[in-house]
Amino acid sequence: MRILHHLPLSPQSRLARLLLGEKRLPYELVIEKVWEQNEAFYALNPAGDVPVLVEESGLVVPGARVICEYLEDVYPDTALLGRTVGERVEVRRLLDWFDRLFQQEVTVNLLGEKVEKRLFGQGLPSGNVLRQGYKNLRFHLDYIGYLAETRTWLAGPSLSAADFAAAAHLSALDFLGDINWKHAPSVRDWYARVKSRPCFRSLLSDKVSGITPPPHYADLDF
Template identity: 50%
Template structure:
């Protein structure tokens, strides 16, 4: 690999961002070497705004190009580095993968990931107030319905979107791993979902995620354990 600053693949990310983790997992699964640069996006960083006018992570510098939006990045990587494939061949199967990616990045994030992390993590990191217990309780209540829905999918499928591992699984795992870091997933609610997560968590691509350490916020004791069910 050309190690010049122009050619180094670099990911501007935040460790406990599910969108950053989603891209990290795809990069690792594709065995693309990447330099991780942590962004404190809440500090109104002018450099981040230059890289992405939306002021959001992740931003990937790859082949001299700056790219934002996790779903677009992941599909770009899957098309340019086709093996192992994370998008199915048929339009109907690709639709189902994209539907589930959107489910997590929109609905699950809005109802579960964002409110829980905002109250339990980001307020502490940014020193922006005390956690709102009502928001946390609402997120913990909502995740039960999501777990039940995913369980119903896995009762008839090997992976979330079908018979093969796909971007849908990495998107889901990115969100669950952020919540699992602070022990906010009730794995006892679904044996089949726990088995799915244990399987994907055991992949080499997950090693970097499991090594994350957030200053001042310790991971749950089982967070990095592969046999945690």
């Protein structure tokens, strides 16, 4: 069976789960406590982080971006990277946007401070960092809202990996209760459409020790 080494709240792992689910590729989840720096896991992925996909053939595919390109190369039937050259550039531009900008400006400042710092034994969240994270989140919600208002899906006319990358980050922050949907109605409408895809179900039933998501987290009609 195909295995995905992951962490429930890792947006990169969530992206891999959504892509596998949307392409209807069955997989088993294995939680990898990356902070324990397990040697066997470093042998799979020298970078030491999740997600890592291990195919039944034994092929090891580490990292969400690598998994995304790999799945599109090998299982192209449900195209998630766009069909035309221009669409592919736009999907990948947004993948890069969420993987680098959103990750550094929002996810590291909120999820990193509240969850990862504790797991890695690095102390309490910093108020200044959280404030910067919330400020950056408002900018990013405006940008996602602008895309959602002017296009059918974030990268254009078709549902793509860009939607799943954005939804992966937002869903992890939503689990922490960090998203005020009332202030971002266009983002909420787009997110409700992504959230209702069958591939999203596994994310909505995630359990994380010590964190209770808000009641709307798993609600498709929030």
